[in-house]
Amino acid sequence: EAAVTQSPRNKVAVTGGKVTLSCNQTNNHNNMYWYRQDTGHGLRLIHYSYGAGSTEKGDIPDGYKASRPSQENFSLILELATPSQTSVYFCASGDWGYEQYFGPGTRLTVL
């Protein structure tokens, strides 16, 4: 049973539309993360969270919001999606100074 799950796995959105990507973890980790992966850039951190109710900006937060309503769930929200946000998005959980556990990814296409 996968410890980090993401939904949806694939999403096509229109420019200007709202997109919500969801993540659930059963590792009981305090920290959760959202990354995007693009060729040539590796994994870039968008937002992260220390625990329920907290969200922090990562390295590339512009155009994204995050929500952590519970220990298990962490969402990434694109209020006004743009084609530049077409990417593969990964959620992860993990404690400071230890490995991170990644979900399977969501492929987002913004037309």
Added chain:
Amino acid sequence: QQQVRQSPQSLTVWEGETAILNCSYENSAFDYFPWYQQFPGEGPALLIAIRSVSDKKEDGGFTIFFNKREKNLSLHIKDSQPGDSATYFCAASSNSGTYQRFGTGTKLQVVP
């Protein structure tokens, strides 16, 4: 700025050879260095990790060599197999509350 750098960007080796992937970092506070392996269509998964108190870590055919003074490390994949073909990410963090920084990855192809 890129705090973790990897080279080469891509690497092709013959089956049975040793593949060497390089990584360097800037922040002296980093003390935990995991390597993640990613297959197409999947999320990255931990392969092997080292802490800065050690200079070498082995796990099966995978070995990390770590040089704290030079702030670099390398992953050696001994007797490479086609199943090792994947993208490998070097990362760095500290347990004092900084999140992991990732390199841009090395795409390894092992040719039969």
